[in-house]
Amino acid sequence: MGVIADKNFVVPGMDELVQRARDMVPWLREQADGVEEQRAVPPSTVEAFRQAGFFKILQPAAWGGYEMNPEALYRVVMEIGRGCPSSGWTLAILGIHQWEFGKMDPRVGDEIWGEDRDVLVSSSYAPVGKARKVEGGWMLSGRWPTSSGSDHAHGGAFLGARVLDEHGNFRDLRAFLVKREDYELIDDWQVVGLCGTGSKSLKITTEAFVPDHRSHSIVEYSIGGSAPSYQMPFNQVFYGVISSAIVGFAQGVVDLFIEHTKPKQNQFAMGPGPAKNPFIQEKLGHAVLLIRSARARILQGIQEASVYANRGEVVPMDVRVHQFLDVQATGKDCFAAGHMLFKKSGARGIFLNTPMQRQLRSLLAASNHITQNEDDTSAFLGAYLLGEPLPPGVFELPQAA
Known part of the structure; x- marks a missing residue:
């Protein structure tokens, strides 16, 4: 039995979400060959996950999400991966970032979901980018590999970079949420396994500005004021x-x-x-x-x-x-x-x-x-x-x- 989140929808229980995932396994098996051939999960599968509520599991309630414990997404992903590995992997990546928003400044959620609460973001946390501190934020540049599900991520991507001090010493590893218009996708995903995740590289050809509130430390851990x-x-x-x-x-x-x-x-x-x-x-x-x-x-x-x-x-x-x-x-x-x-x-x-x-x-x-x-x-x-x-x-x- 769900609990009322607002007037528009009811939050399903974890067992119900897991059963929805389990029911998809035969269908996912049937389309798994095509997913590999296309080297990407089709929009129809992402839409099925959306309709099932999977992308709302970890999304904060302030933006229409279920605000559930990560265990719920873990159990759903375990089921989806049985039927089609590439689909399970893509759901894992595109579904976990909603949790990340819950740790960040609320302005970020307003910017991404202010008009469309179903917008997704991808990521590549590999610390290969160059981050330069400027007033009010950061200038970011570089090329990042393996951004799974990036074709479906119209809200941008979390990209990683090391922060160094003036002497070149490591000070932090940070994630920067970059707007979709600030990077290009490079289709270089030719691999032996997980062939259908569409894990393309992302490239910022010129420096992109990322405001301070759209960045967070991957390393630093503390208790905040959210759920x-x-x-x-x-x-x-x-x-x-x-x-x-x-x-x-x-x-x-x-x-x-x-x-x-x-x-x-x-x-x-x-x-x-x-x-x-x-x-x-x-x-x-x-x-x-x-x-x-x-x-x-x-x-x-x-x-x-x-x-x-x-x-x-x-x-x-x-x-x-x-x-x-x-x-x-x-x-x-x-x-x-x-x-x-x-x-x-x-x-x-x-x-x-x-x-x-x-x-x-x-x-x-x-x-x-x-x-x-x-x-x-x-x-x-x-x-x-x-x-x-x-x-x-x-x-x-x-x-x-």
Whole structure:
């Protein structure tokens, strides 16, 4: 049962939103080949997500959103990723930025959603841009890679850049919300997996002015005056939605493997049929364990952080460091799960008309995302537990000299 947000709509519950996503899986499977061929999610799919309310999940209530906890979007993305990885990834990226607005100056929301509350924005937080401080804001220039769903983002894009002091020392990593007319799209998205995300590069050919209120630190974390949903660390929430998409991709492998293998009961010349083969049974069970464990870590992390946010407290550093690794290990575990089932799918798995290979290629590509860097993050946690300092610019801003 929803609660009335205003006179125009009713906010659905999380379970209802998840069921809407689950109901889309067969349809998403059917169109997944076309999404890859076009190298972009079609507007009709984005519109279906819009009609289902997915882009309102994290949008602040002041601009017509549901203002829900990020867990709701995580669970929806996990379902969508089962049917079409590129669609799940695109929803994750285009759907998480509404949460980001909840952490920023309200003027930003007024500027983006003042006339149309359905406008979307994309992003490329890679710190490859050049930011120059000027009166009232920043001058930004550069070229940024892999902005997923950028064709659908008429409201602009969040772009990343390092801020250096006069001596060239790192001071901050910031996101800048740039107007759509200030950059061009470069169609260079020719990749092995997630082929349909339309993750084009963005280029600012001349410097673009970004007012101070349209920029925020990605590193600095503090409690503000907005709703509890927006009182969690940026990295945890953003990394969590990427990892949720990856869980969906891996679960899609499991779905397809079971559908392919379960009917094969007949005995082979060299042993039992696949469904009765104990080695195949073990690999399926092991894969499901890895995926469920990754899923549980993601959801537990956001639930733990929400306890602090609901009390108006900063999530403690000890919790944040552990959760950072919990989320980033998703790619490793889910790719391992997908690969072990793909190996047991036999020769059929390598054909391009077999959906399982698309799910696996998507896992391969997603596991290379910066949010899935479990090696460095494991070292962060190990060093922290041994009393060593954390690297500056990851969890906190570097101390001024």
